Amino acid sequence: MAITGKKTNRVKLFFKKNASSYLFLLPFLILYFALTVFPIAQTVQISLSKWDMMSPNKPFVGLKNFRDLFFNDPLFWISVKATLVYIFSNVPLKIVIGLLLALALNKKLPGKAFHRTAIFIPIVINIAAVGLLFQWIFNPRMGALNYYLQKIGLGPQEWLIKPTWTMAVVVLVSIWWSVAFNAIVFLAGLQSIPGGLYEAAKIDGANKRQTFWHITLPCLRGTTMFVCITQIIGSFQAFGNIYMLTGGGPSNATRVLMIHLYETGFYYFRMGPAAAMAIILFIIIMLLTLIVLTLFKKQVEY
Amino acid sequence: MESKHPVSRQKRRKHRDWQKLILWISLTFVSLIFLFPILWMISSSLTPNSEVIQYPPRWIPSHPTLANYIEVFTTARTVRVGRALFNSAFVSVSTVILTLLVASLAAYPLARMEFKGKNALFIFILIGFMVPAQVTFVSLFLIFNSVGWLNTYQALILPAGASPFGVFLLRQFFLAIPKDLEDAARIDGCSRLRILFSIILPLSKPALATLSIFTFLGSWNSFLWPLIVMTDPKSMTVPVILAYYVASFQSSFKWGTLMAVAVVSSLPAVIIFLIFQKQFVRGIALTGLKG
Numbered sequence: 001m002a003i004t005g006k007k008t009n010r011v012k013l014f015f016k017k018n019a020s021s022y023l024f025l026l027p028f029l030i031l032y033f034a035l036t037v038f039p040i041a042q043t044v045q046i047s048l049s050k051w052d053m054m055s056p057n058k059p060f061v062g063l064k065n066f067r068d069l070f071f072n073d074p075l076f077w078i079s080v081k082a083t084l085v086y087i088f089s090n091v092p093l094k095i096v097i098g099l100l101l102a103l104a105l106n107k108k109l110p111g112k113a114f115h116r117t118a119i120f121i122p123i124v125i126n127i128a129a130v131g132l133l134f135q136w137i138f139n140p141r142m143g144a145l146n147y148y149l150q151k152i153g154l155g156p157q158e159w160l161i162k163p164t165w166t167m168a169v170v171v172l173v174s175i176w177w178s179v180a181f182n183a184i185v186f187l188a189g190l191q192s193i194p195g196g197l198y199e200a201a202k203i204d205g206a207n208k209r210q211t212f213w214h215i216t217l218p219c220l221r222g223t224t225m226f227v228c229i230t231q232i233i234g235s236f237q238a239f240g241n242i243y244m245l246t247g248g249g250p251s252n253a254t255r256v257l258m259i260h261l262y263e264t265g266f267y268y269f270r271m272g273p274a275a276a277m278a279i280i281l282f283i284i285i286m287l288l289t290l291i292v293l294t295l296f297k298k299q300v301e302y
Numbered sequence: 303m304e305s306k307h308p309v310s311r312q313k314r315r316k317h318r319d320w321q322k323l324i325l326w327i328s329l330t331f332v333s334l335i336f337l338f339p340i341l342w343m344i345s346s347s348l349t350p351n352s353e354v355i356q357y358p359p360r361w362i363p364s365h366p367t368l369a370n371y372i373e374v375f376t377t378a379r380t381v382r383v384g385r386a387l388f389n390s391a392f393v394s395v396s397t398v399i400l401t402l403l404v405a406s407l408a409a410y411p412l413a414r415m416e417f418k419g420k421n422a423l424f425i426f427i428l429i430g431f432m433v434p435a436q437v438t439f440v441s442l443f444l445i446f447n448s449v450g451w452l453n454t455y456q457a458l459i460l461p462a463g464a465s466p467f468g469v470f471l472l473r474q475f476f477l478a479i480p481k482d483l484e485d486a487a488r489i490d491g492c493s494r495l496r497i498l499f500s501i502i503l504p505l506s507k508p509a510l511a512t513l514s515i516f517t518f519l520g521s522w523n524s525f526l527w528p529l530i531v532m533t534d535p536k537s538m539t540v541p542v543i544l545a546y547y548v549a550s551f552q553s554s555f556k557w558g559t560l561m562a563v564a565v566v567s568s569l570p571a572v573i574i575f576l577i578f579q580k581q582f583v584r585g586i587a588l589t590g591l592k593g
Contacts, residue, residue, distance in 0.1 A: 127523065
């Protein structure tokens with residue numbers, strides 16, 4: 001009796017000391033648990049079940065959904081391939097162009113505000129409008145681009161109809177839409193390089209090229225790694241730009257993982273395989289994020 | 303030494319001026335390339351549908367007209383754009399309010415109060431930062447489906463309300479606010495809640511502004527989740543209604559009208575960007591987060 005009394009006292013004390021903090025945190029924690037933590041756990045469960053929208057029974061089937069994806073779903077491997085093609089063409093281009101833009105924008109040139117606004121503005125246009133706009137520009141029969149290409153003898157091209165061109169158009173549009181993000185991060189990186197380094201190099205008689213290769217680039221190493229990995233993560237999640245431009249076609253040339261996941265889960269309502277794909281994506285992205293965080297930590301330490 | 307080579311110095315400066323000029327021309331050229339698609343969107347939206355598909359393309363329409371815009375809001379096919387604009391505005395503004403409220407309440411004890419499990423909880427919230435939202439969509443869809451919340455505003459607002467990024471951003475900002483002000487208020491018997499609302503939050507305007515801009519743009523431009531949950535045209539947000547048009551009327555596209563829809567759908571986000579460009583750019587630079 002005495003012991004339980006002591007215990008309730010301790011519980012009371014704990015509540016008295018901590019209750020107000022947890023009250024502040026309560027709204028966040030409720031939403032966070034209900035709409036992030038629980039759904040992840042449920043996704044794991046669904047990925048291990050035979051989940052039929054109609055039937056009330058959701059029997060546990062182990063790794064069957066994963067096995068089905070790997071061995072019985074040719075579209076899964078097509079989508080893995082399309083995702084890799086997208087990443088390997090998209091990421092390097094966006095990093096190089098982002099860096100070049102940042103270097104140019106960092107110079108004190110007249111009309112700086114105009115340059116920046118023009119280059120940054122596409123990132124705030126919603127992807128559906130972007131997709132629609134470029135379907136119009138790249139329209140094989142009426143689009144503006146083919147008219148000018150025809151004039152210089154390079155057209156018309158069947159941009160969004162021929163599989164060979166489609167991925168190129170998707171990557172090009174993606175660069176237009178979001179390369180500014182990299183440019184901004186690189187710009188911040190450039191501006192954080194101590195000016196003293198450049199003065200020292202000048203005194204030592206280094207020319208511009210030497211300064212760039214031996215000061216600017218090494219100082220941007222952390223930024224570049226960061227941009228690289230966030231860009232890979234973003235490319236794994238790419239959906240809207242591809243969905244709006246091609247819908248994954250033609251003949252699945254641009255059917256990336258997220259498009260496959262979307263169709264499997266929300267068009268055919270095959271929740272088991274869709275959840276399995278979500279888990280695969282989750283693991284890949286978690287690993288990449290952990291790399292980013294360790295890199296970030298290192299950067300802060302130095 | 304300087305007087306020894308006046309010619310070469312002058313030459314070098316001239317050389318540098320030339321370099322600058324070439325750089326300026328290329329940068330301006332690139333800027334125009336970035337702008338052209340947007341200008342083309344605007345120009346097409348002001349061109350009558352009969353003229354818009356004619357070659358050669360006209361950058362300045364020979365009969366500029368607002369007919370496409372009027373059609374967007376009056377024709378049966380596209381009349382839902384007005385409704386979609388309202389849906390988007392309502393969802394985005396509500397998401398901003400909810401996120402600010404929930405995140406500031408959660409960030410305050412993490413920055414200022416001592417309690418058991420604080421560090422563990424903070425790490426737990428940070429992990430949420432790393433979770434790609436797409437991973438939760440299958441389950442969230444089933445949850446909202448089972449409680450009958452498909453095609454409702456709360457299906458879009460609530461999942462965005464618990465923002466680990468928001469908590470993190472505000473906590474960092476609160477930590478930097480000097481404690482003296484608060485101590486004085488506490489001696490006067492102010493409650494924690496009042497301190498948060500009448501001292502801390504008014505001092506945190508820059509952080510709240512950054513969070514609002516990011517949350518608003520994120521919500522306005524959000525695409526995949528609304529596409530999954532909003533299947534009824536009446537409840538669709540602007541990006542989803544655009545996708546819906548593409549899927550429904552592919553064969554009979556009227557490009558002038560569609561470009562007017564695209565302009566209307568982008569305008570609020572672009573205006574916010576133009577007003578808050580500095581904060582927006584600083585926000586991306588600080589966090590590496592895309593809006």
